[in-house]
Amino acid sequence: MADVRRRAFGAGGIRWIAALVAFYLAVTALYPLTRLFVLALGPDESGAAFGLLRDTFASRAFQRALWNTLWSSAGSVVVSVVLGLGLALATGLMRLPGRALASFLALSPVLIPSQIMALGWIELMGPGSALLSPLGLAPPPGRPNPLYSGGGVVWLMGIEHMPLVFIAARAALQSVPADLVEAARIAGAGTARIVARVLMPLTLPAVAAGAMLSFAAAVGNFGVPALLGIPGRFSVLTTLIYQRLNGFGPAVIGKVAAIALVLVALALAALIARQIVQKRLSVPLASGPGFTGFGSGRAGIPLALALWAVLGVLVLAPLAALLATALIPALGVPLSAQTATLANFETVLSSPAVQRGFANSFALSLAAAMLSALVAILLGWLGGVAKSPLGRGLGWLADAGFVVPGTVLGLAMILVYLRPLPLVGVSLYGSAAILLMAYLGRFLPLVLRPVEAEIARTDPALDEAARIAGVGVVRRVTRIAAPVLAPTAVAGAVLIFMTALNELTVSALLWSAGHETIGVQIFSMQYEGNSTAAAAISVVALALVAGLVMLVDRFGRRLPAGTLPWRAP
Template sequence: MCRSSSRKTRPIRKNSLISSVAEIRLKRHLRGGDLVIVALIALYLAATGLWPMLRLLIEALAPGPQGETFGLAREVLESPAFLKAFRNTVTVSAGSVLVSAGLGMALAYASGLMRLPGQVALGFLALSPLLIPSQIMALAWIQLVGSSSPLLGPLGLAPAAGQPNPLYSGAGIAWLLGIEHMPLVFLAVRASLIAIPGDLIEAARISGASGARITGRIILPLTLPAAAAGAILAFASAVGNFGVPALLGIPGRFPMLTTLIYQRLNGFGPGVIGKVAVMALVLVVLAGAALALRNLFQRRFGVPLPAGKGFEGSAQSHLRWPVAVAAWLIVALLAILPMIALGVTALSPAIGVRFALETATLENLRAALANPAIRRAFANSLMLSLAAAGFSALVAIGLAWFAVVGKSRFARGLNLVADAPFVVPGTVLALAMILVYLPPLPLIGSIYGTAAILLIAYLGRFLPLVLRPVEAAMRAMDPSLDEAARIHGAQSLRRILRIAGPMVAPSALAGAMLIVLTAINELTVSALLWSAGHETVGVMIFSLQYEGNSTGAAALSVISVALVAVLALVTDLAGRRLPPGTLPWRAR
């Protein structure tokens, strides 16, 4: 009995040993394959942002002409031009935060505390400043409040002919920057409202608390930290904005750091790249300090909330219709009236001609579509935005899988630093790209002045727009599916392609469409990187307005906004099948 049983157990032990050796070899192979994929992702992130940013830092901290330590930085920081631009940047950005916080909180509370008519449309219009490029928004407001305003002129409210446009000032820049970054506060407050447990509000109502008391004693204290965090983020975004200061500050002789960098590079060329690198580093410090303050504020004052069904707002409040009217009037002023003024300008034969049906013309639109440079710009922008969206979606799926499912520490570190090119001002990223890709590369040569440098900048800039939705979808996956595939010997790449990829594909597609909507009219990065033959739509709009062709710039802006509206509609139709919150204007 003993011998026979021992003979029977020997083959089993031998087979087990062979299986163990094979499993060890398989694990080693998987580790090697995983390292290759993660290394490729790391190389991708280094080429599209990390190495250029490090190169910018090295350039800014270079010694002066006589070899003195930080001499170049001291020379720039002590110059009157820099000090004036720095002072303007800080004061205007701070002023814009007041506008962003006031408007964003008002719209968020209105749409979050009550179920207003047209809730989705109201949310979309409130977020439209994020989708409409800053140069188009600035151009629309210039037409709305200028002396030739097609809306204020007939009412007698427009400035008299010959008077300067009131927007060509620090206050005008602060107003438009506040409107553009208002959605950051709106999103933060609305997200915190949704996170409030509905049971908490219901318990207060059962206890006899009035609506005003619930709002003042429960809702406001729970959402104010989010509002403050959104306002700080709005400041960081205002610091690096280029479109609004360029269209309003340059003609108004109101310099800010982003426009000073642009003008110095355009006027003196690569010879001043070290000095403008110092200015760019100051922008990074300002934005970084604001983001660090935001994180500290959230950790110190953020209130953890218990899990449960979120607060969905009241549909029975007697204030529902008055609040709805006020909210729609605000979004009409912020998003609709400027676009109407822009459209009327596009249909006018010339600036100063009073608009009427008999004077309206489609010539500006026809001329824009017939212009070879503009057609080329549309083709370039579509190609760059689609390529950036496609590559970013693929990288986001791989990086999110290794960081969330694969639990790779290195991948988690890469996941954190992937935000750097998006967080820093676009002007800074563009300057960093020039530093790295202006000199000839081995076997390739210099790619400065080609579409490749624009694509690389877009890849680094917009990756977080798709990475964050994919990461959230990856965390929501059932881990048992990947575990079962791993037990059956499926390699990491196979598990990504066959399990994780299809499950997070809707979120990746939504993020990719957000990249297209954002990148197709991009100006901040493109303004320093474009070249003849590689123009983009944002650059063409800025150039036409800068040359004094306001009707042509308005016509091109109308075409561009119409294209973005169609793409946004398609994204919204597809987003109805996605989980709530995947698209920012569909929070519920």
């Protein structure tokens, strides 16, 4: 018995941990996605090879959705690059007053769920806009919302994915050695010439990589096309999958699997292009103090006001419109001291369905965050400390559920967990368990990558000394690695909790009666035309996220730079 325990918890313990993590990754993402792709490449009902793909490509609805996906994603990239690069230059080139808060606002679309941001813009630009109507700028009554169109989808997705370009550009600016800028200044170059000849060439490769990442994100976006595209009859691949499943149920899963395969191919092509751009265009820079910006001088105040005006339009105005809609008794009623009411909040918060949605989202998000943090520590330790080749491979495969569009992962979960599980004879479809499985498969990288970065910064000597002293694997993980990695893992877990709390893309396909989530409740109410109630739930959800952000930000001041996305620039 002692020998068995030594093998299990000694050197052989690494294999046990690797097997456990491999099983976890398989059931939460890898096996469902593999089954889905095999099905998509299979024959049709007549037995013709690749019949499902052929039928899909021949469909006019698919061709229209594919074209709309391509041009709307490309258009949103243009918006993301213009806004992201512009805001990065505005906050990075000059030491403007309040630029830390401005940087946080530029990153806020990362923290605001897409359906809530879209709902805010709908209320801002609609005929009954509580903000624009008093100014005479709202569309006339009876005219459709201008955002219910392909252009609206492009604009909103561009704003939502703009932080991906902003983060890349700001990081590139900060990585430029201050000595390089100072040398150019000594050589007689002015500020404009330094920006054009030194800073911009070193920043553009990162911007291009961020643009590719934003394209991949746009291809898999569901919330914005669902809220804006479905009413505007602008179909993309993600909404086509949702509408076909919603209309015909799991019976069409083979046909929509082929659509999902095309989505994955587009996203992977963008990510591969990103890797190529980073490898071929990036320029190695010397280490040392990074560039922190030029002095603002007399232009500081006007430039800061212009920056805040842009951020006000992009971020604050839609949120203000959302709050205004939540405070009016009905659409079209002007907001004033006499009309303002909390009745919408009272109605939705007293609704059993909404209460159930909040309870389900809290429970699922908390469970996903805690389990993901635990697995991230084990997986990070395997690859980074134990130097296990299998651990490194599993770390790379852990990205699978995050890289593919959420709609694809949700579809894969339906395919695998629709039928009863072997041995137990119970189906996960229609239960909260299938939502949890999807969350676990999708959000693990949010905590795994910071944990891996922390391991890379940690001195391995302590673990090596413990190994030489004969300390078993379990004790080395629990007594040495876990205490060191716990703060970073907790911060990553909070990010997962905030992301999963208002998640819609996966939940829209997997929810069932009694297992609604906050994101599904908001989408359903807006889809049914109950905009004031949807706005009220959105405001409550945003208040929860804001409280979590402040809590984790206070806690995250002691964490390494880059652990929290809004502290990266």
